[in-house]
Amino acid sequence: MNMVSNITKSQVAPSVGALLVEARLARGYSLDDVAETTGLTVAEVTALENDADFDASRIRRIASALGILEKICDAPR
Template identity: 85%
Template sequence: MNMASKIAKSPVVPSIGALLADARQARGYSLDDVAETTGLTVAEVTALENDADFDASKIRRIAAALGVLEKI
């Protein structure tokens, strides 16, 4: 088996942004809910969910609020 076929068969790991968005949606929270809870703006939450921002402290704040801190 060559390297390319091993890579093609590897499971895809979701991005941190996707994990945050999925957790938020699974809990029925809106972007406004998360922003208000964490003290971030809706734009900041959106940027994190879209993997356009990688600020570790913001990611931890959202992950803790959503109960997924151990997954990141």
């Protein structure tokens, strides 16, 4: 019997960055669109999406612009 087949995968909540990317792509926005809307640079948006930056005010600005602020508040950090 294969022991691996008996192991169930736990659902892992997506990271904040993953939620931002998912929301941006679902709305058809480019990195430039989000940067322009939020007043951030493309580099800052990219860092947040890659979970390389955890600045709460920047995350809130992007999440608010994408309409997912409530979802982000529940995401793991």
